Amino acid sequence: xxxxxxxxxxxxxxxxxxxxxxxxxxxxxxxxxxxxxxxxxxxxxxxxxxxxxxxxxxxxxxxxxxxxxxxxxxxxxxxxxxxxxxxxxxxxxxxxxxxxxxxxxxxxxxxxxxxxxxxxxxxxxxxxxxxxxxxxxxxxxxxxxxxxxxxxxxxxxxxxxxxxxxxxxxxxxxxxxxxxxxxxxxxxxxxxxxxxxxxxxxxxxxxxxxxxxxxxxxxxxxxxxxxxxxxxxxxxxxxxxxxxxxxxxxxxxxxx
Amino acid sequence: xxxxxxxxxxxxxxxxxxxxxxxxxxxxxxxxxxxxxxxxxxxxxxxxxxxxxxxxxxxxxxxxxxxxxxxxxxxxxxxxxxxxxxxxxxxxxxxxxxxxxxxxxxxxxxxxxxxxxxxxxxxxxxxxxxxxxxxxxxxxxxxxxxxxxxxxxxxxxxxxxxxxxxxxxxxxxxxxxxxxxxxxxxxxxxxxxxxxxxxxxxxxxxxxxxxxxxxxxxx
Numbered sequence: 001x002x003x004x005x006x007x008x009x010x011x012x013x014x015x016x017x018x019x020x021x022x023x024x025x026x027x028x029x030x031x032x033x034x035x036x037x038x039x040x041x042x043x044x045x046x047x048x049x050x051x052x053x054x055x056x057x058x059x060x061x062x063x064x065x066x067x068x069x070x071x072x073x074x075x076x077x078x079x080x081x082x083x084x085x086x087x088x089x090x091x092x093x094x095x096x097x098x099x100x101x102x103x104x105x106x107x108x109x110x111x112x113x114x115x116x117x118x119x120x121x122x123x124x125x126x127x128x129x130x131x132x133x134x135x136x137x138x139x140x141x142x143x144x145x146x147x148x149x150x151x152x153x154x155x156x157x158x159x160x161x162x163x164x165x166x167x168x169x170x171x172x173x174x175x176x177x178x179x180x181x182x183x184x185x186x187x188x189x190x191x192x193x194x195x196x197x198x199x200x201x202x203x204x205x206x207x208x209x210x211x212x213x214x215x216x217x218x219x220x221x222x223x224x225x226x227x228x229x230x231x232x233x234x235x236x237x238x239x240x241x242x243x244x245x246x247x248x249x250x251x252x253x254x255x256x
Numbered sequence: 257x258x259x260x261x262x263x264x265x266x267x268x269x270x271x272x273x274x275x276x277x278x279x280x281x282x283x284x285x286x287x288x289x290x291x292x293x294x295x296x297x298x299x300x301x302x303x304x305x306x307x308x309x310x311x312x313x314x315x316x317x318x319x320x321x322x323x324x325x326x327x328x329x330x331x332x333x334x335x336x337x338x339x340x341x342x343x344x345x346x347x348x349x350x351x352x353x354x355x356x357x358x359x360x361x362x363x364x365x366x367x368x369x370x371x372x373x374x375x376x377x378x379x380x381x382x383x384x385x386x387x388x389x390x391x392x393x394x395x396x397x398x399x400x401x402x403x404x405x406x407x408x409x410x411x412x413x414x415x416x417x418x419x420x421x422x423x424x425x426x427x428x429x430x431x432x433x434x435x436x437x438x439x440x441x442x443x444x445x446x447x448x449x450x451x452x453x454x455x456x457x458x459x460x461x462x463x464x465x466x467x468x469x470x471x472x473x474x475x
Contacts, residue, residue: 085468133424140421147417151408160472161404165418168400168465171457175425 015231018091022228029221036214043207056120061207063113065215066106070138071173073103073219077145078170081163091227093159094234096166097149098226102219104142110135134175141169155234257345261353267326268357275319275357282315282362286369297374304375305383305434308366312359312387313394313427317416319358320398323350324406324470333406333470343467347399351463355395363387382437382444386451390430393455396462397422403469426454 044061077099083092114132115125126132145162152158268275289307290300300307327333336346366387370380401419408414433447 137421137424140417144414144418144421147414148404151414157407157472161407161469164400164465164469164472165404168397168461169422171425171461172421 015091019228019231022224026221026224026228029217029224033214033217033221036210036217040207040210040214043210047204047207056117057204059113059117060204061211063110063117064208065212066113067110067135068212069215069219070103070107070110070135072216073099073106074138074142074166074170074173076223077103077166081166084159084163085167090156093155093163094227094230095223096163097155097159098230099223100142100145100149100162102222102226104139104146106215106219107135107139107142111139134172137172141172145169257341257349260346261349264350264353265357268354275361278315278319278358279361279365281318282311282365283369285311285314286372290373301374301376304370304373305379305438306431307373308370308375308383309387309390309427309431309434311369312362312366312391313420313423314416315362316359316391316394317398317419317423319354320395320402320419321405321415323354323399323402325402328406328473337470343470344463347403347463347466347470348459351392351395351399351466354399355392359391359395363391376438379434379438382434386430386433386448389448389455390426390451393426393451393458393462394419394423396455396458397426398462400462400465400469403466403473406470407473426451426458429454 040061044058077096080092080095080099083089084096111132114135118127119125145165148162148165149158152161286307289303289311293299293303324333327336337343339346363384366384367380370383375383398415398419401415401422404418405414429447429451433444433451436442436447437444
């Protein structure tokens, strides 16, 4: 590591060094996640309910960060996909493969909690409004990317083809973000990340922000852990192949 | 490039080409809908344009897995890869040929199908016009899916799964432009122009992604 960013990244290209770093970082991240979740959930359940929505407003603290993370995870995957296609970086391959199921899980959580919130607020479990529909499309895209990864045996080729698909799918992200502004539908317009500052009351904003940070750290914890698992899985599979070829060549009688 | 275009066109319309299959599939989808929702003419007339769009979308996707498959099987894909012409242009030409052979007849047929669904005349015209503008977008984006799936065993099933989510914006604006032409207060032009913009956008992205995927598949 020579201090420059490029140097650090090429240093991390060595999966062994990456594994060592992840081994140190993941427990720290997990600890921060736990603390943030405790604070966030405590805030979420102790602050007052909304005068209109009552206690159901607390679903927001689970729902909104999940939706944010669903989009952020896709952007992380898109960045990793660029890494795969431009620099052919093996860690980038691992990064977007590991992120896809996590992103699908966040999207699923956002859809389910949104549905639970929609029932008392809108009177229906599911409404085909722009935001819901575009997030559902995001969920389908995650599933398609996972399916593509599973369909190809060779990891490097799977990663490059999936990367192309991920980059093409980026067009959907702005559609999700701006769907509530472009189409005047049931879902409320952006109230936190908007030009001119948040319109949401600070009483709701604080727990929401803490929860958002908790989710973000949870994402990175899971992502790094999943990347580590993926690297180890590839090593095991490579070792098996070597062992199998040795058996085939007749140099080793039995393995294990 | 013209030679490639004509060659693909001939291959598609001749026996075993598959251009006809898309048309038949479109016809089947349209014919099945009244059995499902019932022969209520008022209802059919209301959902007719949307049904036309869904039928066209599905029929376009059905034929797409063949876009590069046959050439991979007989090896001519490798020739396309090593020739001087940029691969993006080749893919674009192949997309246009596929669209002309398989999708354009479908667009031409859509007013007739619409009549069977009791769609009124203005909506018929609007549906055909939006399909004309929007269906190339589906072909372009589908080419990317077809190229990604070309090296997979049984990749044909994966193509619609990968492409459908990406085709959703096209479907949204296609149908909304069609309805805007019929219902009075809404203007037709804004959604239609967005549809055209989407088509041009995918005309760039689709072949680029498809060319990249074909190169990976050839490795």
